[in-house]
Amino acid sequence: MKISVKKVSCIGAGYVGGPTMTMMASKCPDLIFNVVDTNRERIESWNNKDLSKLPIFEPGLKALIAKTRNKNLFFSTNIKEAIESADIIFISVNTPTKKKGLGAGKSSDLKWVEASAREVAKYSKGYTIVVEKSTLPVRTAEVIENILNSAETISKTNDVSFSVLSNPEFLSEGTAINDLENPDRILIGGENKEAMIALSNLYKAWVKEEKILFTNIWSSELAKLTSNAFLAQRISSINSISAICEVTGADVKEVSRAIGKDSRIGSKFLDSGPGFGGSCFKKDILNLVYLAEFFGLKEVASFWESVVTINKWHQKRISEIVVKKLFGTVANKKLVILGFAFKANTNDTRESASITICKNLLNEGADLIIYDPKVCPSQIGTDLETNPTTFLEFGKVNVNEDYGRWTFCDNLDNNEVFKNVCAVIILTEWAEFRKVNWKAVRTKMVSPGWVFDSRLIANGKEVKEAGLNLWSLGDGHNN
Ligand SMILES: NC(=O)c1ccc[n+]([C@@H]2O[C@H](COP(=O)([O-])OP(=O)(O)OC[C@H]3O[C@@H](n4cnc5c(N)ncnc54)[C@H](O)[C@@H]3O)[C@@H](O)[C@H]2O)c1
Numbered sequence: 001m002k003i004s005v006k007k008v009s010c011i012g013a014g015y016v017g018g019p020t021m022t023m024m025a026s027k028c029p030d031l032i033f034n035v036v037d038t039n040r041e042r043i044e045s046w047n048n049k050d051l052s053k054l055p056i057f058e059p060g061l062k063a064l065i066a067k068t069r070n071k072n073l074f075f076s077t078n079i080k081e082a083i084e085s086a087d088i089i090f091i092s093v094n095t096p097t098k099k100k101g102l103g104a105g106k107s108s109d110l111k112w113v114e115a116s117a118r119e120v121a122k123y124s125k126g127y128t129i130v131v132e133k134s135t136l137p138v139r140t141a142e143v144i145e146n147i148l149n150s151a152e153t154i155s156k157t158n159d160v161s162f163s164v165l166s167n168p169e170f171l172s173e174g175t176a177i178n179d180l181e182n183p184d185r186i187l188i189g190g191e192n193k194e195a196m197i198a199l200s201n202l203y204k205a206w207v208k209e210e211k212i213l214f215t216n217i218w219s220s221e222l223a224k225l226t227s228n229a230f231l232a233q234r235i236s237s238i239n240s241i242s243a244i245c246e247v248t249g250a251d252v253k254e255v256s257r258a259i260g261k262d263s264r265i266g267s268k269f270l271d272s273g274p275g276f277g278g279s280c281f282k283k284d285i286l287n288l289v290y291l292a293e294f295f296g297l298k299e300v301a302s303f304w305e306s307v308v309t310i311n312k313w314h315q316k317r318i319s320e321i322v323v324k325k326l327f328g329t330v331a332n333k334k335l336v337i338l339g340f341a342f343k344a345n346t347n348d349t350r351e352s353a354s355i356t357i358c359k360n361l362l363n364e365g366a367d368l369i370i371y372d373p374k375v376c377p378s379q380i381g382t383d384l385e386t387n388p389t390t391f392l393e394f395g396k397v398n399v400n401e402d403y404g405r406w407t408f409c410d411n412l413d414n415n416e417v418f419k420n421v422c423a424v425i426i427l428t429e430w431a432e433f434r435k436v437n438w439k440a441v442r443t444k445m446v447s448p449g450w451v452f453d454s455r456l457i458a459n460g461k462e463v464k465e466a467g468l469n470l471w472s473l474g475d476g477h478n479n
Contacts, residue, residue: 003129003198006031009086011116013037013046013075015056015176015279015348016133016169017092022064023180025073027205033073034082046075057347057374060177083123088199090167091116091144092133097283106290108137108283117147126159129195132166135228135280137287138221141166141189163195166217168224173278174345186212189220225284225291229304232281234269236310242272242474243317252474253456272474274353274427274454275315277342282308282351315353318473319360322452325471326422331365332398334421334446336409338436339428339455340372340380347374353454354427355383358406362386367398368406369417373430377408391416412436415444423450429457438466 008024010017013035025033037043045055047069051062069075076082083089093112098104113134120130130148132141141164148162166189171179186203190196200212215223242252252272260267276282285304292301323330342352349355358368362384370380377388389405398405409417412432418424418441426433434457442449450469451458463470471478 001194003087003127003194005087005198005201007034007085008032008088008090008202009034009036009082010090010092010133011036011079011082011119012090012092012094012112012134013039013042013055014092014094015173015346016171017090018046018054018056018075019058019061019171019176019180020090020092020133020169022061022068022073023177024202024205025068025071026064028202029072031072031202033068034086035073035075036077036079036082037075038077038079040077043075043077057345058173058176059345064177079119080123083120083128084125086124086128088129088131088202089120089124090131090133091120092169094279095134095136095283096279097286103290106286106293108135108287110136110140110143113140113144114147117144120162121148121150121152124160124162127161127163129198130162130164131199132164132221133169135168135224135284135287136166136221138218138225138291140221141217163190163192164217165190165192165195165199166220167199168220170224170227173348174343181206183207183211187215187220187223188212189215189217189223191217225288228280228284229288229307231269232276232285232311233304233307235273235276235281236307236314238270238272239275239314240310243314245474245476246478247476249476251476255474272456273429274318274357274473275311277350277352277354278348279350282311312356315356316360318353318452318454319357319364321471322361322423322425322450323364325450325452325469329364330361330422331401331404332367333423334367334369334394334419335361336418336421336424337368337370338372338424338426338433339430340370340375340383341428341430344429344431347376347379349375349379349383352383352428357425357427358384362404362406364404365398365401366404367394368404369394369409369421370406371409371412371417372428373432380406380408418444420444420446421449422446423452425452426455426458429455433457434459438463438468442466442468 010021021033021035042055093116095108098107098109145164186207188196188199245252256270259265260270285308289301289305340354381387389407394407451463453472460470
């Protein structure tokens with residue numbers, strides 16, 4: 001039986017739900033897409049006429065929104081209506097690590113997924129395909145199925161029925177639009193072939209058939225966790241090698257280039273940096289660790305947990321190097337932080353290495369001037385759990401010397417930014433940081449001035465010619 005699809009809804013208008021539905025709406029102009037969220041403010045931002053005020057920043061997103069919004073793509077808080085009318089419903093809500101209770105610190109908190117499933121059970125009509133777009137622990141589809149097929153739902157009316165599919169999202173923030181447009185693969189896990197074909201037909205509007213993989217539902221759920229675990233493991237691996245490079249005189253860039261030429265290894269994801277961040281890597285690995293522990297696979301659990309342990313250690317290592325190079329103390333010293341987002345081309349700061357590194361430096365009493373082209377100061381305040389200080393106050397003596405202060409800078413051309421600064425620390429690889437005029441910066445800084453480059457993007461020759469000391473991550477020739 002061919003399943004007819006006219007309306008598609010998505011619960012969750014976040015970093016995944018928003019861009020994914022926007023891409024689908026642009027590729028399937030004959031279908032209607034409703035994206036709903038309980039967060040009114042977020043929905044208002046998605047509906048803002050001023051496209052620079054969308055809730056998330058992704059290159060290429062504005063143009064797609066302009067093409068589809070209020071044509072066949074609608075953002076609203078009307079969850080009931082979106083569910084009632086949908087033939088396919090994507091669940092794309094947050095699944096953070098549980099903070100307390102059973103599995104705290106490792107397993108995913110599924111309360112938002114459960115709430116969404118209950119809403120679907122309550123309002124759906126007729127036959128509905130329910131798609132797990134969120135990243136979920138293996139066998140979550142069973143939980144969703146149980147909720148949907150509870151006696152209460154089925155007694156609502158006889159013609160309500162569901163198929164649950166897993167369709168994990170592999171987009172990467174910062175390149176989400178390109179990733180959605182040119183995916184390496186689309187993974188669809190499930191049991192009901194007709195439902196799987198109906199879902200795959202959406203993607204076939206722009207994705208070649210051979211890139212659409214059908215698997216069983218548990219393989220699909222596990223493949224997403226495994227994919228993120230492998231990616232994070234590569235970052236921890238090369239970051240651990242960067243520490244060896246620094247003490248042996250090797251250069252991590254050269255090592256990466258050399259091993260990346262091996263076709264069995266490949267060259268992607270071999271850039272050393274301040275440690276992985278983002279909402280997914282740590283949470284998904286911990287989920288895998290929890291799963292392994294649950295099934296008594298202790299050695300497997302500890303293998304994957306070490307990827308997170310190295311990441312934490314690496315971030316601490318970077319802040320300690322800054323302190324050591326600045327004569328063992330940063331108390332009352334001004335430091336400029338370049339970049340707060342967890343990577344370039346996104347405004348997302350979740351699990352950003354900048355948070356840990358800035359907190360460590362504030363703990364050491366440093367005064368930080370933080371600049372990021374897309375992250376707003378209120379987000380930084382939430383992440384650092386302190387309020388910013390104004391530039392004016394920043395010039396005065398810190399009365400609470402035990403803990404440093406921070407201020408936000410919205411523009412690197414501001415004359416005050418580098419004044420009396422001891423060090424500039426590059427933490428996000430924004431393109432504009434490649435073009436800093438180090439000669440001009442040097443004239444305002446305290447001597448000896450330092451540049452700490454954790455992204456390997458500064459022009460080392462220019463930094464040194466400007467008379468600044470340079471520490472580059474993984475460079476065995478650091479002075
Ligand atoms: N961010 C990424 O790069 C990425 C990539 C692939 C997969 N994922 C996975 O996708 C899922 C979503 O991630 P995200 O980054 O978009 O999260 P997000 O926090 O940006 O967005 C989730 C949204 O869901 C909404 N929500 C929660 N419960 C709801 C409910 N009951 N009804 C309606 N709305 C509700 C929240 O208000 C929020 O706006 C997660 O499982 C994540 O692991 C994320």
